Amino acid sequence: MLLKPGECYYLQDELRPELQKNNGKIYNNIEEVLNEYKNKKIVSIGDYVTYSFINKNFKPYLSIFDLKTKRKFKFDDLLEFFKHRLIVFNPPGCITYYLIEAINYATKNNIDAIQVVGEEDLATLISIILFENNIIIIYGIPDIGMSIIEINEEWKNKAKSVIERMVIKNGIDYR
Numbered sequence: 040m041l042l043k044p045g046e047c048y049y050l051q052d053e054l055r056p057e058l059q060k061n062n063g064k065i066y067n068n069i070e071e072v073l074n075e076y077k078n079k080k081i082v083s084i085g086d087y088v089t090y091s092f093i094n095k096n097f098k099p100y101l102s103i104f105d106l107k108t109k110r111k112f113k114f115d116d117l118l119e120f121f122k123h124r125l126i127v128f129n130p131p132g133c134i135t136y137y138l139i140e141a142i143n144y145a146t147k148n149n150i151d152a153i154q155v156v157g158e159e160d161l162a163t164l165i166s167i168i169l170f171e172n173n174i175i176i177i178y179g180i181p182d183i184g185m186s187i188i189e190i191n192e193e194w195k196n197k198a199k200s201v202i203e204r205m206v207i208k209n210g211i212d213y214r
Contacts, residue, residue: 041207047133048205050161057201058164062180063188069095072185076175079189084162085179086117089152093120100174101145103162105155108179121152131158134165134202142169163188167198 042048050058066072069091080100083089086108092099093116102121106114127141141153142165155162163178167190170176176188188194 042136042139044136045209047130047135047208048161048202049208050132050205054201054204062186063176063194065180065184065186067184069185072177072187073097076177076187080174082166082170082174082176083178084159084166084176086114088177088179088185090117091185093117098151099177101142101151101153103142103153103155103159103166105157105159107158118154121154123150124152124154125150126154126156129155129157129159129162132161133157133208134161134205138162139165139169142166146170164198164201167194168202 073092073095077097081092081097083092083099083102084104086104086106089099089102089104092102098120104117106117125141125145127135127137129135129138138153138155142162144150145153146169153159153162160178163176166176167188170190172190172192172195174190176190177185180186
């Protein structure tokens with residue numbers, strides 16, 4: 040990752056369709072997910088996916104959420120469950136240097152949650168690259184369900200390919 044502080048990878052519109060079609064296995068039921076993957080390290084990305092896990096008394100290895108969702112539930116439950124969490128700014132359509140650093144720091148220091156101010160959607164891409172093979176990434180797809188990606192070299196290469204085509208921007212807007 041070649042970013043410097045204050046920079047981000049920015050997702051151009053022409054790359055969005057590629058990300059929308061590159062989903063893993065789709066599930067609609069958290070119990071099915073837990074039955075199949077509960078013995079693996081799971082990274083949950085998204086508010087409702089993370090909430091679904093903690094509502095079933097399952098704590099993911101790492102959870103990344105932004106407290107923005109179409110579904111109605113109490114965000115207080117997430118904040119109460121993850122009292123100790125990193126908070127990082129990451130604008131929509133970006134992967135900031137700070138998000139990458141937060142994920143690295145969290146995993147090296149046994150921190151199990153990152154709250155994103157902005158948007159966490161692209162954290163999936165960088166997580167695929169940063170985590171070792173066989174870790175499970177689970178993220179929500181609005182109006183569809185949960186996508187499950189078991190990290191392997193093929194997924195890492197897909198994620199790297201997208202990031203290599205993203206534009207590096209300076210001077211991120213922190214408003």
